[in-house]
Amino acid sequence: MAAILLDPLAAIGRGTLGACRAIGDVALFAIEAVSHLVRPPFYGRLFWRAFVEVAWFSLPVVALTAVFTGMVLALQSYTGFARFNAQSAIASVVVISLVRELGPVLAALMVAGRIGASFAAEIGTMRVTDQIDALTTLSTNPMKYLVAPRLLAATIALPLLVLVADILGVMGGWLIGTLKLGFVSAAYLKSTFDFLETGDVISGLVKAAVFGFIIALMGTWCGYRSKGGAQGVGGATTKAVVASSILILALDYVLTEIFFAQ
Amino acid sequence: MSNGSDDRRAQAEPSTGGLSRSAMTNTPKIRMRGVRKAFGPKRVLDGVDLDVAAGQGMVILGGSGSGKSVTIKCILGLIEPEEGVIEIDGVDVLTLPRREREALGDRIGMLFQNGALFDSLPVWENVCFKLLAQNRITRAGARDRAVEVLAQVGLAETVGDLSPAELSGGMQKRVALARAIAARPDIIFFDEPTTGLDPIMGAVIDGLIVDCVTRLGATAVSITHDMASARRIGETAAMIHKGRIVWTGPAGNLGHSGNAMVDQFANGQREGPIQMELRR
Structure with a gap:
């Protein structure tokens, strides 16, 4: 009887400890990766490759999402x-909603599906084929070679994508409004x-940079x-997309509080 | 590092089918004492003691899960042991500052079991990855060096422009070997170099390993299940069982060593002191 009662508690405890361990590990991982951004050697070619992957190849999906939104x-x-x-307030509602909220959030969610999954899978x-050990x-240093360039690329590319999404989203509203x-x-x-x-x-651009980093x-x-x-790779890919999507939505609230709370 | 005297020494020595070299000193090239490592409740290394002499070809044998790969990963710094001493040229690598330990890695090459080639890079960049990463060579120079090293492992210049995914298993092993030797290391590790290859290709790879290691005058540590391969590439052999080295001796004695475990393993006998754990 006691075991039946204690099992759920043990499961909750294990889950809580696991979550705390994961949060701590992500934080240490982020600190180490960022520290490599300011210490040579720098891998410019890898940064550029990741930047093109995030900014250029995500452009179509982000553009379509923005126009239709x-x-x-x-x-x-x-x-x-x-x-x-x-x-008469429609134009202002469209632009404010897009620039403050929907542009950064929807672009980030689309990029999370594309790029977050791609980074995790690659x-x-x-990892599982020993290439990281190699x-x-x-x-x-694998953190410097694999992680730091991708972090920097996504943090810079997301605001640029959101800028394009804002313009195209307003254009979509203008098309419907006028036509x-x-x-x-x-x-x-x-x-x-x-x-x-x-x-x-x-x-909106600051939000985008934070979302890109996440x-x-x-x-x-x-x-x-x-x-x-x-x-394992499949699980990691799913976890990357789910975790980044949830964090994007949670951080959106936090950042909105910081920027706009009275 | 390779030098002229190494090359001359290698050329002067007759080929015996093993990594036969005479560069022996009193200080072992690699020395392990009491190395212990556990993953959760499972103890994988339980006090490994091992000496590898300079210029020697050592083969580590053992069943699956006996701790062979963890042993060499500990030497390479990919896994931190909980206890013990690992020395390279008399220097305890576990107590070295990170920067010095990374510098030590410059003298080490590694051939992974599945090649572990970077599929985002063409073959020539894989081969000269270390030289390029350390800015020891220009990209044009790296290409020339890659062609030179690929020739040493019997691959044509045109292979350099292919992606690793376009290569057969045997060719991938050759490229991985080329990558391991390109920076002229003085210690090279081989993790099951012939696994997944047919016997002829296995013999070819073994021959290339012997040639390359002899040419460099390097110390070679291999882990394998393949007895034919062990006899071809090893001068000495060590048997690891349940996380401990249980026997060390000449590779030529495998199969008639006088140690029941080694002889059972080398002859592939079902009955003997080693009992396979079918379920853990």
Whole structure:
């Protein structure tokens, strides 16, 4: 009887300890990786390769997401705001929502699915095929070679992607506003820019940089710590995407509190 | 490091099919004393004592899970043992500062069981990875060096531009061997160099290992299950069982060593002092 009662408690305890251990390990991993960003040697070619992978090859999926989000936002706002005769606020709602929230969050979620999984799978495969041990025997620090360039690349690339997503999202809203909802183009654009402030854009870009760092951190950490064979790499990939997606949403709230709480 | 006298010595010595060299000194090249390592409740190394003389070809034998790979990973610094002493040229590597230990790694080469080639890089960059990573060579120079080393392992210049995924298992082993020797190390580790190869290709790889190690005048430590390979590449052999070295002797004596465990293992006998653990 006692065992039945204690088993769930033991499971909770084990889970809590495991979570604490993982958080501590991620923190130490991040500190070590960042420390390699300021200590030579630097691997410029690897940084550039990771940057192109994150920024250039994620552009289509982020662009499509942004355009359709802007279009849907304009349509949904119109249906809601029309009840209060507040259609004129649509342009400002679209731009503020996109620049502050939806641009960074949706772009980050899309990149987490693409890049977080890719980093975890590539590094995880290297782990289970001894390639990471091989790096060490070839006098190369794996953290410096594999992790640091990816962290830097994603942290720089995400804000650039979000900037493009913001522009395309506003364009999507403008397309629906002018072609379907009957807004005058110049009036829609004037309304967009009148309500947009520099702080809105900057807060979105800072969020994007943090999200980029988190995506690369979770992708590389899950891959680096993967064990076993194909199943281990698959598990690491799933964990990387799930963990980074949850962290993106949680940190979005924290950053919004920091930037906009009264 | 290779030098002219090493090369001359190697050329002067007759080929005996083993890593026959005479560069012996009193200080072992590698010395292990009381090395212990456990993973959770499982003790893998339980006080390993091992000496490898300079210029010697040592083969470590043992069943699956006996601690062979963990032993060489401890020497390489890939795994930290809990207790014990590991010396290279009389220097305790476990107490060395990180930077000095990394510098020591510059003198060591390693051939992994599955090659562990970097599939994101072409073959020539794999071969000269260490030289490029340490800026010891330009990219143009690295390419030339890769062609030279690939020729030493019997591969054509054109192989340098291929991806590792385009190579057969035997060719991957050759490239991995080329990578292990490209920086002219003075200690080379071989982790099951013939596993997964047909007997002829296994003999070819063994021959290349002997040639390359002899040319460099290096100390070689190999782990293998393959008795034919062990006799070809080893001068001395050590048997590890349950995390301890239970026998050391000439590789030529494998199979008639007088040690029941070694003879059972070398002759592949089912009955004997070694009982396979079918379930843990």
